[in-house]
Amino acid sequence: MSIREIHIKSLKLQQGAVLAIALIFLVLITIISISSIQTATLQEKMSGNMKDRSLAFQAAESAMRDGEAHVRVLLTGIPAAATACASAAGYCISAVNNEPQNWTVVDWGSSSTSTFEYGDQTLRPDLTKVSQQPRYLIERAVDPAGGGVNTRPKAGSCVSCPWSTGSVGGGSPATVFYFRVTATGFGPRGGRATIQGTVR
Numbered sequence: 683m684s685i686r687e688i689h690i691k692s693l694k695l696q697q698g699a700v701l702a703i704a705l706i707f708l709v710l711i712t713i714i715s716i717s718s719i720q721t722a723t724l725q726e727k728m729s730g731n732m733k734d735r736s737l738a739f740q741a742a743e744s745a746m747r748d749g750e751a752h753v754r755v756l757l758t759g760i761p762a763a764a765t766a767c768a769s770a771a772g773y774c775i776s777a778v779n780n781e782p783q784n785w786t787v788v789d790w791g792s793s794s795t796s797t798f799e800y801g802d803q804t805l806r807p808d809l810t811k812v813s814q815q816p817r818y819l820i821e822r823a824v825d826p827a828g829g830g831v832n833t834r835p836k837a838g839s840c841v842s843c844p845w846s847t848g849s850v851g852g853g854s855p856a857t858v859f860y861f862r863v864t865a866t867g868f869g870p871r872g873g874r875a876t877i878q879g880t881v882r
């Protein structure tokens with residue numbers, strides 16, 4: 683057998699090897715590419731959810747400030763509060779004993795009549811980048827130790843403060859009214875955040 687015949691035979695044995703190796707590399711590159719795309723998509727979703735929650739929380743904080751400003755208006759007259767928050771117009775008496783917490787039973791929807799919408803009472807402009815305007819609920823605190831009375835006695839030195847009633851001269855306690863504001867904000871993609879604060 684001549685050298686030329688050996689060379690031709692060797693070439694015949696190697697036919698298709700490059701194609702097979704190229705296909706293997708192509709499959710590997712495809713798998714790596716798909717994995718990278720899936721990772722990037724997941725990270726984008728996570729980032730979007732974090733942004734949505736952040737905007738919802740910021741909206742809730744705005745509603746909280748709005749509710750606190752509303753309470754300061756209420757404090758000038760201390761109007762009577764409804765006993766059933768679910769049917770109240772955003773202002774009611776807080777739950778006592780084993781009653782369910784009011785913010786769990788009221789409607790937080792955009793057309794709710796049991797919560798206040800951001801800006802309705804304070805005339806602040808609507809927020810942008812939210813799926814719906816944030817809402818808040820004002821509860822007048824009940825002191826269980828005081829027999830369910832809606833006030834809590836507290837000694838103080840402020841006679842003319844709008845939130846206190848009664849005489850504080852000579853050591854007599856003034857009656858201080860406490861209000862709880864529950865605010866719920868909504869993100870652009872449906873995220874939701876709820877925060878609470880106390881005002882007196």
